[in-house]
Amino acid sequence: MLLIPCPWCGERDETEFRYGGQAHVARPLDPNATGDAAWAEYLFMRDNPKGWFRERWNHAAGCRRWFNMVRHTITHEIASVYKPGDPKPELPE
Amino acid sequence: MANPALFGRRRSPLQDHDAALVRGAVAGPRGVTLKEIPHLAQITLRGDADDADFIGAVRAALGFELPLAANTVAVSGDVSALWLGPDEWLVVGAPDSETDLSIRLNGTLKGQHVLVVDVTANRTVLELSGPSGRGVLEKACGLDLRPRAFKPGQCAQTNLARTVGILELGQSGAWRIYVRNSFALYLADWLLDAMAEYAIDAAL
The missing domain is CATH 3.30.70.1520 (Heterotetrameric sarcosine oxidase)
Known part of the structure; x- marks a missing residue:
């Protein structure tokens, strides 16, 4: 089980969290002016890297807040967590 | 907002569970007691x-x-x-x-x-006290509850025996558990079951 460091509550078991998928997926500013292909790209298409990944998590059984985390999808190593609105951290080597 | 005229008529989730709570209490140096603090x-x-x-x-x-x-x-x-x-x-x-x-x-x-x-009507409060209170709670919860990590005056929202609740450690050393009314009977019975082993130790 992962030990996930919530930016507010500190380290908690993975079972307290819900996964929210890729972080930093921006909704098109004007959906009506967005073509079908671009909308589908926004709605369905996600990166699926072998390696470092910025992703969203929700501390569902704790403070119930969303945050972002940089996790390695193979080793599950956690490089950093940051609050929504914080600058996007660089991915580790 | 609550109608004060109805205060006298409301029921708490464990108000008919007194006998079990009293029966489950363990005395002695490894004692532990569970009670409800309703309303x-x-x-x-x-x-x-x-x-x-x-x-x-x-x-x-x-x-x-x-x-x-x-x-x-x-x-x-x-x-x-x-x-x-x-x-x-x-x-x-x-x-x-x-x-x-x-x-x-x-x-x-x-x-x-x-x-x-x-x-107010969302949750009731269970109080777990006694020298073995922490030991009982540790069976229900994955948090580090040892005194060096969880001090009086701290609280935490976490998973407790397959339900969620708010834990609070009071200055007296007693644990308060805020739990949804609908899960209160389940959690109380779960904790009473977890307390039973200390009664066996006390009897030996």
């Missing part, structure tokens, strides 16, 4: 912790500072405030004080972008 007034309070007007208005209503450190509790008299999130607190008071607390908070916070909701 504590509970108010959810949300607002911007960085806004001095909000913090000041809450201080004027409650008479003490909201806890700003994560998972801590501020207490003054029989009113306490539990940190639930960076912009969310649970204000807890004596039974039947929820209307008074709501009026005080709504009064000083008038016109501000905040939320004050009476959630």
